[in-house]
Amino acid sequence: MKTENRLEQIADLLLEIASILMVSGANTNRVDVNIDRFASVLHCESYSLISQKTMILTVIDTETKENYTKVKNLPSHKINFTIISAISKASWNALDEDWSLSKISQEIETIKAQKRYSRLVVLLAVSFSGAGFCKIFGGDYYNLALAFVSTFFGLLMLQTAHKREFNTYISVFLASLTASLLASLGVYFNLGTQPEATLATSILFLVPGVALINSFTDLLDKNVLNGMVRFSNGIMTVLAIALGLFVAMLIFQLK
Amino acid sequence: MIATILELLEVSVWAGIAAVGFGILFNIPKKAILTVFFLGFGAGLIKFVLLHFEVNIVLASLIAASFVGVLSLPLAHGIHQPPVVFSIPAVIPMIPGFYAYETVLSIMSFTFSEKNDSKRLIFMEDIFSNGFTMLFILISLTIGVSLPLLLLRKHTVKRVDLR
Incomplete structure (x- = not known):
């Protein structure tokens, strides 16, 4: 009875780790490797079926051969590379220092509690990359400024829509529409040398x-x-972006 | 000559900034920010220099992405982060956004505005050339970044097995 309880705890912990990794944007192999590493620390074998929304995981005690299987639904995805990095590091440390179950779950809790960059920092940084893209595609500094502004409000729209729990693709569509409407102003009034670069x-x-x-x-x-x-999700997002751009260009009658 | 070099450097710095911006969107660790900037800058420089010498954009993207992919292996050991953390943000500035835009634009003109058959043919050509360039750049970016990672993974797995 006691071992089954322990196996249940291990299964819960491994599923938790796998789901955090998956949601943070790790590829499937990385999730597998990390889970295996943690399982071997806890003297278990683990076998898992990983998909984007659900995971099934079986842990087997290497000595007694008792097993336990559990299913977990994943929360919505939010890319976070700090978590991927921290969990990878923790898995190596656990292997080297032979961590116990409670020590690992404690570490996972601290990793989960880590803060993201604040909303404003993200907004400014991404707007700067919007400006950078515009420079790469041959815009001058007027175009850069407009690209900065449109990216800023586009991302603001995306974050707001996410907070209100809109459908992902509708959020992307709204963000794309906002950004391209602002950028279309540049093409409409012919600002700078390459207003099309801003729009693109x-x-x-x-x-x-x-x-x-x-x-x-x-x-x-x-x-x-x-x-x-993942490919289908990516294509759906691209379609949502294209639709937003499309509508903006129809509104401004751009060719 | 010097003006060209300065221009290439300026654009590459912006590529580095774009890479860092995306890194922050993906919430990379603070320690990795400088690395991401230099990888983005280096990849941008390679790509723009190659484009300057009229190398095909698909090949240029593949070489620049491979530079990121290969360099991310020693760097991963150096600053103790998994390689994806800085290799993915560094190639994002090379994503073929302009080709995607041109493709959508041609599709739009083809479907909605142009009735003249010979002009529609030109749009058709635009859709195909831009669309496929976009697709091939995307594939070469992913191959450039992920192939070295996949090769490295064999080594790590081996090391674990030997323990």
């Missing part, structure tokens, strides 16, 4: 780079299902 780059902050790169990594790892799911 104002929406780039929405591009699902992590989803697309992870999808190819998963496919190369033969995690075909997860790879296809």
Whole structure:
């Protein structure tokens, strides 16, 4: 009875770790490797079925061969590379120093409690990358300024929509519409030398780079299902972005 | 000559800034910010220099992304972070946004505004050339970044097995 209780705790902990990793934007193989590492520290074997919304995990005690299986639903995804990095580090430390179950769960709690960058810092940083994109595509400094402003309000829209728990793709559409409407003003009034560059780059902050790169990594790892799911999610996001741009250009009658 | 070099450097610095901006959106650790900037800057510099010498953009992106992918291996050991943390933000500035934009634009003109058949043919050509360039750049970016990671992973797994 006692071992089963322990196995249940281990299964809960491993599922928790896997779900945090998955939600933070780790590829499937990374989740697998990390889970295996933690399981071996706790003298167990683990076998898991990982998908984007649900996970099934079985832990087997290496000595008694008792097993325990559990299913967990994942919360919505929010990319966080600090968590990926911290969990990877914790898994190596746990392996080297032979951590106990309670020590690991304590560490996971501290990792979960870590703060993100504040909303304003994120807004400013991403707006600067919008301006950077505009420079890369040959805009002058007037175009850069407008790209900064449109990215800022686009991202503000995205964050607000996320907070109100809108559907992801509708949030992306609204953000893309906001950003491209602002950038279209530049084309309409012909500001700077390359107003088209502003319009093309104002929406780039929405591009699902992590989803697309992870999808190819998963496919190369033969995690075909997860790879296809990520790819479809990426394509849906791109379509939502294109739709927002489309509507803005129809409104301003741009060709 | 010097003006060209300065221009290339300026654009590459902006590429680095763009990479850091995305890094912060993805909440990278504070220690990784400088690394991300230099990787983004280096990748940008390589890509723009290659483009300057009229190398095809797909090949240029592949080489620049491979630079990031390969360099992220020793760096990962140096600052004790998994490589994805700085390799993904560093290649984001190379995402072919302009081609995507041109593709959408041509699709729009093709479907909604142009009735003249010979002009529609030109739009058709634009849709295909821009769309496929975009797709191939995306694929070369992911391959450039992830292939070295996949190769490295074999080594790590081996090391774990030997313990």
